[in-house]
Amino acid sequence: xxLLIDWIFLIEKLVLIIVVVSASLVIAMYSTWAERxxxxxxxxxxxxxxxxxxxxLQPLADxxxxxxxxxxxxxxxxxFLFVLGPCLAMLTATMTSAVIPWGxxxxxxxxxxxxxxxxxxxxxxxxxxVLSLGVYGIMIGGWASNNKFSLxxxxxxxxxxxSYELAMGISLIALLMxxxxxxxxxxVNFQMDGIWNIVKQPLGFLIFLICAFAxxxxxxxxxxxxxxxxxxxxxxxxxxxxxxxYLFAEYINMFxxxxxxxxxxxxxxxxxxxxxxxxxxxxxxxxxxxxxxxxLFIKVVCFLFFFMWVRWTIPRFRxxxxxxxxxxxLIPLALFNMLVTGAVVLLxxxxxxx
Amino acid sequence: xxxxxxxAKQVDRKPMSFSERAYLPAILKxxxxxxxxxxxxxxxxNYPEKTRPFSPVFRGLHILNRDEEGRENCTACGLCAVxxxxxxxxMEAAERKTGEENLYRxxxxxxKYEINMLRCIFCGLCEEACPKDAIYLSETFxxxxxxxxxxxxxxxxxxxxxxxxxxxxxxxxxxxRVKRENSK
Numbered sequence: 001x002x003l004l005i006d007w008i009f010l011i012e013k014l015v016l017i018i019v020v021v022s023a024s025l026v027i028a029m030y031s032t033w034a035e036r037x038x039x040x041x042x043x044x045x046x047x048x049x050x051x052x053x054x055x056x057l058q059p060l061a062d063x064x065x066x067x068x069x070x071x072x073x074x075x076x077x078x079x080f081l082f083v084l085g086p087c088l089a090m091l092t093a094t095m096t097s098a099v100i101p102w103g104x105x106x107x108x109x110x111x112x113x114x115x116x117x118x119x120x121x122x123x124x125x126x127x128x129x130v131l132s133l134g135v136y137g138i139m140i141g142g143w144a145s146n147n148k149f150s151l152x153x154x155x156x157x158x159x160x161x162x163s164y165e166l167a168m169g170i171s172l173i174a175l176l177m178x179x180x181x182x183x184x185x186x187x188v189n190f191q192m193d194g195i196w197n198i199v200k201q202p203l204g205f206l207i208f209l210i211c212a213f214a215x216x217x218x219x220x221x222x223x224x225x226x227x228x229x230x231x232x233x234x235x236x237x238x239x240x241x242x243x244x245x246y247l248f249a250e251y252i253n254m255f256x257x258x259x260x261x262x263x264x265x266x267x268x269x270x271x272x273x274x275x276x277x278x279x280x281x282x283x284x285x286x287x288x289x290x291x292x293x294x295x296l297f298i299k300v301v302c303f304l305f306f307f308m309w310v311r312w313t314i315p316r317f318r319x320x321x322x323x324x325x326x327x328x329x330l331i332p333l334a335l336f337n338m339l340v341t342g343a344v345v346l347l348x349x350x351x352x353x354x
Numbered sequence: 355x356x357x358x359x360x361x362a363k364q365v366d367r368k369p370m371s372f373s374e375r376a377y378l379p380a381i382l383k384x385x386x387x388x389x390x391x392x393x394x395x396x397x398x399x400n401y402p403e404k405t406r407p408f409s410p411v412f413r414g415l416h417i418l419n420r421d422e423e424g425r426e427n428c429t430a431c432g433l434c435a436v437x438x439x440x441x442x443x444x445m446e447a448a449e450r451k452t453g454e455e456n457l458y459r460x461x462x463x464x465x466k467y468e469i470n471m472l473r474c475i476f477c478g479l480c481e482e483a484c485p486k487d488a489i490y491l492s493e494t495f496x497x498x499x500x501x502x503x504x505x506x507x508x509x510x511x512x513x514x515x516x517x518x519x520x521x522x523x524x525x526x527x528x529x530x531r532v533k534r535e536n537s538k
Contacts, residue, residue, distance in 0.1 A: 042391045043391070044396045045398050046398050313381070314381060314385075
């Protein structure tokens with residue numbers, strides 16, 4: 001029976017999973033460095049420059065500090081849930097990377113290897129499913145801390161994420177109506193043949209972008225961490241690496257949502273203005289795949305920079321403003337966008353070309 | 355009501371236009387501003403490697419000066435204490451004995467000289483009052499301390515290092531300020 005299992009296939013996927021997860025961890029690590037550097041530059045400061053050249057070893061130092069700090073579990077907290085919170089946050093953050101296509105196939109040791117952990121045909125639904133689980137990490141953490149400020153902050157985070165997920169989903173439906181598929185790989189292929197989705201769906205992208213900020217709990221929507229009103233938020237009772245996990249999960253989320261935005265709207269690993277088939281003949285499939293991955297990463301870095309850029313520009317929203325924006329502006333706009341897109345797609349299908 | 359200056363501005367109470375209510379133009383403007391800061395020269399000084407030069411009128415901690423042979427200039431005349439508006443300086447005079455000519459320049463010297471740094475306002479009047487070039491305000495900050503008595507600086511804290519035995523430290527303590535005063 002077990003002879004039927006394709007062992008090499010399993011190993012191949014395992015290696016891919018390890019590479020993807022460690023890559024997202026390293027990128028999250030260096031996002032913290034980049035965040036501080038970008039903040040410093042935008043505020044005319046210098047940022048971390050003590051550890052290593054340009055402060056490049058700063059994330060290691062931060063990590064070391066978080067690991068060696070005293071771990072405090074409050075007496076009246078719910079022990080198991082208190083530990084589960086950050087684990088869940090971290091788990092859901094890393095799980096999303098499974099369905100993302102990082103590049104086309106490469107040819108190694110006589111095998112064609114897909115640069116994607118799982119080409120699920122409901123890929124985008126999987127992403128949404130896991131993303132909405134992410135709120136449990138925050139919610140459980142806030143609840144188990146047995147601190148009313150943490151709980152209130154967790155409530156805020158939960159209602160914020162749920163509210164914005166609606167607008168995000170609706171704005172995505174418009175995109176899915178154009179591409180006609182839920183698989184992320186097919187969406188990328190669709191954009192490789194035609195033009196990028198950002199051209200067809202600028203409003204949808206804007207809504208998606210704003211919602212992505214809210215989903216990641218990033219400024220200007222980081223109301224779950226309002227220091228001045230909730231004296232820190234859902235991770236107030238956390239210390240050492242458990243706090244580190246929460247903060248880390250935020251950066252991984254940021255990375256993953258950058259990848260997803262690049263994949264959905266900016267052609268994924270597509271290299272712009274280049275005839276891929278022509279280039280492929282010249283340099284071979286493996287180098288082409290490497291170029292693809294590099295191209296995706298350039299797009300992702302641009303998005304990460306954008307996340308930081310926005311953080312150091314726009315001040316935090318007030319909670320009622322946040323809710324107003326989500327429910328009264330973004331959802332109607334997304335519905336409108338969906339309606340218009342639907343009408344256009346329908347006209348196209350009825351051979352009413354214009 | 356008549357405005358007192360021509361700088362008064364009427365508050366704009368017009369309802370916001372559509373582009374203002376949409377926030378996005380304002381956000382884009384703000385982002386352009388922050389992006390512009392990436393290309394600006396940073397005023398930050400890379401501190402431990404580079405220090406910010408003091409202004410020529412900077413007045414820091416006091417120093418009791420010595421002459422070139424390492425003798426104390428101060429003759430305990432008390433003019434600095436009189437000039438001090440915060441009454442931070444106290445001193446006790448003593449007479450120079452034979453054999454102490456290498457320590458003190460003139461017959462009278464300060465056996466005890468104390469400045470209470472909690473009272474001192476670093477006005478520099480002591481420096482101006484001194485007829486013997488004995489007290490200077492250097493280019494050092496007053497350091498922090500845990501106890502109030504730590505702020506009462508006695509002669510060991512104030513005296514400049516000996517120029518003969520310790521010329522480097524002497525030059526450092528003397529700083530640029532004294533040179534400027536001497537050239538005046």
